[in-house]
Every structure is written in C-alpha cells, then in structure tokens.
Amino acid sequence: MLECLRRQVFEANMELPRRGLVTLTWGNVSGIDRARGLVVIKPSGVEYADLAPGVLVILDLDGNVIEGNLRPSSDTRTHLALYNAFPEIGGIVHTHSTYATAWAQAGEGIPCYGTTHADTFYGPIPYARDLTPAQVEEDYEGNTGRVIAEAFAGRDPAHTPGVLVSHHGPFAWGGDAAEAVYHAVVLEEVAKMALLTRQLNPNARPAPPHVQEKHFARKHGPGKYYGQGV
Numbered sequence: 001m002l003e004c005l006r007r008q009v010f011e012a013n014m015e016l017p018r019r020g021l022v023t024l025t026w027g028n029v030s031g032i033d034r035a036r037g038l039v040v041i042k043p044s045g046v047e048y049a050d051l052a053p054g055v056l057v058i059l060d061l062d063g064n065v066i067e068g069n070l071r072p073s074s075d076t077r078t079h080l081a082l083y084n085a086f087p088e089i090g091g092i093v094h095t096h097s098t099y100a101t102a103w104a105q106a107g108e109g110i111p112c113y114g115t116t117h118a119d120t121f122y123g124p125i126p127y128a129r130d131l132t133p134a135q136v137e138e139d140y141e142g143n144t145g146r147v148i149a150e151a152f153a154g155r156d157p158a159h160t161p162g163v164l165v166s167h168h169g170p171f172a173w174g175g176d177a178a179e180a181v182y183h184a185v186v187l188e189e190v191a192k193m194a195l196l197t198r199q200l201n202p203n204a205r206p207a208p209p210h211v212q213e214k215h216f217a218r219k220h221g222p223g224k225y226y227g228q229g230v
C-alpha cells in the first residue's frame with residue numbers, strides 16, 4: 001500500500017542523518033496522501049541504519065494504524081494535528097537539530113536578520129508557547145500540534161514553513177516530505193547564523209522589511225525569478 005509515498009518518506013528520513021540534522025534516533029519525517037487521508041511515518045526509536053520503506057507505518061488522520069508492525073513515531077499525534085490544521089502541507093519533519101533546538105530552549109523565535117533567512121521564511125520563525133500542565137496530561141503530542149497551529153494564527157504556513165516548539169525543538173513542513181526536509185535544513189542553518197549574529201552584536205536588528213520582502217518575493221512571489229524555472 002502507498003509504495004511510492006513509502007519510498008518518498010523513507011528517502012526523506014534518510015536525508016536527516018546525511019544532512020547532520022539528527023543524532024541517534026532523534027527525528028522523524030512523515031508524508032500524507034491527501035486523496036486517501038493516509039499518513040506514512042517513521043516508526044518510533046528505530047535506528048536509521050535499520051530503516052526501510054517496508055517498516056514505515058501507515059495511519060489514518062485519526063491515528064488508527066492501517067498497515068505496519070511497529071509503533072509509529074512518538075510524535076505522530078503532532079504530525080496528525082498539523083496535517084489537520086494545515087491542509088496545504090504534504091510532509092512534516094521533526095528534529096532536535098542543535099541550533100534550532102537551542103533557540104527553542106532559550107524561549108525565542110528566530111528573527112530575520114538577513115537575506116538567507118528571507119529567501120525561505122517570510123518574517124521571523126515563530127515560537128510556540130509552553131503547554132499547560134493540563135494539556136501535557138491530556139494529550140501531550142496532539143496538543144503540541146495544536147499550539148503550533150495557534151502560533152500561526154494570522155500567518156501563512158506555506159510562507160513560513162517551520163516553527164520552534166518551546167523547550168522542545170523545530171518542526172518544518174512542505175508540499176511533500178522532500179520539501180519538508182529542505183526547509184528543516186534551511187531552518188537549522190538560519191538558526192546557526194542568527195545565533196552567531198546575536199553573539200557578535202547583541203543589539204543586532206532584523207533586516208529592513210523592504211529587503212525581506214524583496215528576497216522572499218523573488219523566490220516565491222507571482223513574479224519570482226530565482227532559478228531556471230520549469
């Protein structure tokens with residue numbers, strides 16, 4: 001079932017260690033078949049060396065396992081909450097990558113200090129608040145997804161395809177699993193650049209809004225001209 005999507009999600013998961021975004025098993029990627037309402041996700045705690053398309057888990061959007069012999073990622077309910085909240089996304093990545101997680105643990109979003117950030121993320125990368133004790137007890141992973149959605153009130157998740165979860169780490173997403181990994185890579189790099197910027201100048205200001213707008217629009221706007229097109 002969903003052999004093509006399984007392969008895509010497998011390849012996206014394997015890209016995480018290749019890109020230096022995960023240590024041990026601290027990360028996961030999922031992808032969704034919107035037409036069928038089914039999600040493919042990495043199983044919980046499985047070493048990347050032991051991963052294969054056939055061991056990935058297939059679930060419906062209510063979390064029922066449709067196919068697979070292993071437990072799905074412990075972050076599954078966060079992924080499902082995001083798929084339900086953001087119907088335009090097709091893949092999700094969660095990591096504990098060093099620099100993005102440092103910002104999450106510091107309790108800050110990432111300001112847009114320069115054009116590298118603005119090329120991919122429109123405005124600052126948001127910070128999702130702490131869960132209440134009741135939310136942790138009731139449905140920790142599901143409510144993590146819900147506070148991410150809350151942080152995007154008034155924002156377009158397609159224009160800012162990532163978030164930092166308080167004291168936890170980054171989530172990123174995209175049109176499919178591969179694009180979600182791309183955004184996770186960029187998020188980690190801009191997190192590193194922002195930290196270095198803050199260290200060099202604690203009073204550094206974000207890039208001027210007109211510069212941010214220009215760099216985002218030239219890659220994503222209706223008149224985009226970056227790259228060679230199709």
